[in-house]
Amino acid sequence: MIADLHTHSTASDGQYSPGELARLAKARGLEAWALTDHDSLGGLDEAVREGEALGLRVIRGIELSADDYLNLHILGYAFPADSPSLQRTASGLQQGRDHRKYRIQAFLQEQGVDIPLEEVEAEAKGGSIGRPHFAQVMLRHGYVKTRKEAFDRYLDIPAFQAIEKGTKPSAEACIRAIKAAGGKVSLAHPYQIVLGNDCLEDLVRRLKDCGLDAVECYYTKHTPQQQAEYLALAERYDLHVTGGSDFHGEKNKPDCPLAAVELDLDWLISG
DSSP: OEEEOOBOOTTTTOSSOHHHHHHHHHHTTOSEEEEOOBTOOTTHHHHHHHHHHHTOEEEEEEEEEOSSSBTOEEEEESOOSOOHHHHHHHHHHHHHHHHHHHHHHHHHHHTTOOOOHHHHHHHHTTSOOOHHHHHHHHHHTTSOSSHHHHIIIIITSHHHHHHHTTSSOOHHHHHHHHHHTTOEEEEOOGGGOBOTTSOHHHHHHHHHHHTOOEEEEEETTOOHHHHHHHHHHHHHTTOEEEEEOOBOOTTTOTTOOOOOEEOOOHHHHOO
16 A cells, blocks of 8 residues: 555644644545654544545554664554553653653753743644754744754754653553554664664564564665665564654655655554
């Protein structure tokens, strides 16, 4: 099926509402689409309703942030609408994100960047607050000239990463929560993970033992060489292949347009 299995709406840090995003996915020519908001299930019902009205296969999804390594994210898919264990996990992570906004504000103030938290909250439009919302307000106040500069100078530097450590669940805990809900699990954007002296294969082997089902081999920013490496890794460990854009909208993430990837999804949507 032609699919994009990695997108974000206003339920987290995306530009478009779930319904708007469903219409964009349909216009892109997708046959299957997954909404995978950060630590949030809040947009899924709207996404499914709008998708069904459009004749679009909507796969319920979520993207959970893990503490093991920087930028280690776990994608969950195809869990039922009523998933108490996953709801509890997402609720706990949402509370953590609510506390996180104060940590980010304090960190930026230490860096000489003083922006009103009320503007950041307004930018989030009721969704969970993330770094892109801070970046937009920093841009508006002239602290940076581009969104990318906000990350390069402030929101993705080692000092910022240090305040994040220890605030998220382990990758194993993320996987257990998704599997307990009856869902399937994929490792998101492998190229982003900062592994230090460890290697990606060791991580994949460990997560496979915990229930990992797939690797996101197709991703907007993967080079052809990286894509080939991840496809070989998935084959070596008998894992399925997923792919997506990490779409947040042209305002929030202009270099990640909606994707249209041809994927075998029988393992994901059967039953």
